[in-house]
Amino acid sequence: MSALICGSLAFDTIMVYPGHFKNEILPDKVHILNVSFLVPQLRHEFGGTSGNIAYNLKLLGGDPWPMGTVGKDFDAYAQWMDKHEICRDYIKVIPEAYTAQAYITTDLDDNQITAFHPGAMNHAHSQAVPAGVTLGTISPDGREGMVQHAQQFAEAGIPFIFDPGQGMPMFSGEALKKFVEQATYVAVNDYELEMLLSRTGWTIKDVASRVQALIVTHGGKGSHIHTPSKVFEIPCAKADSLTDPTGCGDAFRAGLIYGLEHGMDWDVSGRIASLMGAYNIERPGTQNHRFTLEQFRERFKREFRFDFA
Template sequence: MTAPVLVCGSMAFDAIALFEGHFGDHILPERIRTLSVSFLVPTLRREFGGCAGNVAYNLKLLGGTPLPVASVGEDATGYLQRLKELGISTAHVKVVPGTLTAQCWITTDLDDNQITAFHPGAMGMSAQNDFGAHTGAVWGVVSPDAKEGMFVHAERMNKLGIPFIFDLGQAMPLFEGADIERMIRLAQVLTANDYEASVIEQRTGRQIADIAKTMQAVIVTRGGEGATLMADGQTIEVPPVQAAAVVDPTGCGDAHRAGLVYGLTQGWNWLDSCRLANVMGSIKIAARGAQNHQPTRGEIDGLLRASYGIGLPA
């Protein structure tokens, strides 16, 4: 068994809708102050999601040992059963009586732009979920969750000496510049997509390259253009992996984090870990939903070898 990874964040049900048009054709910039738009979505699916659930799912595909840390509602019985069937521990998933599991409504247009609404539900109690001091974890991930919960989990890992990846993601509206700076001081790694990186720069008043100087690594994902790795005083462009199809971006960032942290648990360097992360993102985007792709470990290994000339550990 590989070393455990604490995966802190949301577990949610995703309602994913496809708008067969372009948001930009219906949102008038000059009327943005009185915005009132409606999108017909003939395709709608309900999926298992949430950042902790998604990262744990992808980490398990790689042969990792995820320990999701999340708070769910009384309606999560099916989700918990699914995790158990996948061989993923639910020991640190707390069921909060009288609440619903977090719910996310995601509408995607034909340009892969997304409009998301989120109801936190039980996630609002995440700060009360103490994963304890004896998990055996060698790495952690602090992904979008209730703001207080994100800080509590980060402080606990920092106190226990467990290095962790900070993923701001959909929690971005909750974090002011001072909040981001506080989290950066606790974390070893910062991950963000290119838009989130711009927001981080704007809110902190610092360039991402300057932030990278105070951390072990910063990784900025750029969709089909790959990723930018900043570590050890170097900036490296990590080329993308050609996806078999571009179907649904939901959960791609979480798949990327799983590949990154799996590489780190194997003692890989930053570049090879980022390469594996790119592979996982490319696999995910070819499937609808955040947890419906089912590559074998051998298939992941084959794509990693074909793309970068490296392979998964035996």
């Protein structure tokens, strides 16, 4: 199966603040907010939702097709993708733009403050869903690109995951309703779920009744997979260290895609996704963890006391 991963490819500048944001922000002064955080740790990483999901799915032995628009500065990222044998057939260079850039500051509570320059990502709508796709995702991307690609998946009868992430504020309640009604699956974290419900006026049951599964992650508390008939409770896989939460959601989604591609039930797919998140959080950045499929299966068996086919 070939999974088309529609979303951003970006350069991430990741900074770690060795304190707590909540101690530096005065609640009664947020209307005149002016804060500065000293960040002794700084890294430049390859990232973006499409790139991250594709990298993780490739580790599991999948065949991801990341699709996105990038800028004139993409050469180093292209070389990285080639090194890891990730398909670049659907990566389009916009010569007059820069590749999307994310500036992420994380505190000791794993809270994050992000500034994002979309750059070439705003041209995502210049590409169309290609033939030969059996599964897709709509992850944060240019607004028009997300709308058009969801429509194209739906019209072609291609099942897809709606994964709005940090792109959710771009859409009204009516637009979000249309995404959900077109999608086969919806994947959000608990904060994004509250935003989705608030904007649409729907309940969790309303969303779950319209898709095959609503997947909601709850950080260290695991995740819930809501289907029209049952809720699956997925435990959080134990991480050897809590180094960097950036990209954990993308790693989790790669695990979901792998399970869907192999026809696994939600109990198994959810646990594969959970373990993917654990691998990600143990290393700084979003594409620096490594494992073989055999190593992954061995750790999965130790963690969950059973193997997967």
